[in-house]
Amino acid sequence: MSGIQAVTDPATIPVAKATTAPATRHAVKPDTGARTEAAAGVITDARERIDDLDGRIIGLVQERMAVSAVIQRERIGSGGRRVNLSREMEVLEHYRGQLGRPGTALAMTLLELCRGRV
Known part of the structure; x- marks a missing residue:
């Protein structure tokens, strides 16, 4: 993927450290939930x-939806079915393998967006 670097470990994301300013009784930036200006800055940047x-x-x-529409159009135009269940199972397994159980739910949502409800 050109120009895009995948981040799999959130601990590797460079984030500025908050200074040791004393915490106040009230949040400095209520929209961030932070109690120091430094922490609010880190949160805002993130x-x-x-x-x-x-x-x-x-x-x-x-983009995935547009590509899926092309696939469906060609499959149906050639006499095939709108949905290829074995391919969908591959997609579900791929997402589950990469992201765990929540990945399956994400894949199901993507499949529904791309092919509609079955």
Whole structure:
């Protein structure tokens, strides 16, 4: 994948360390839940990164939906069925293998987005 680096271990994500400023009784940044300005800055930066990642993920899902539509059109046009269950099982197993049990739910959602309800 060009220009995209997969991160599998959240501990490897570079994040600035909070300074040792004393905690206050009230959150410094209520929208972050942080009790120090330094922590609020780290959280704000990390949230911006998550927003960027979410935008990229949504774009990839939309691209996957378009590719799936081509596959369905060609399969149906050639006299085949709309859904290929053995292929869907491969997708489910791949996601489960990479992400564990929640990966299966994610794959099911992607499959539903790409082919509709069965």
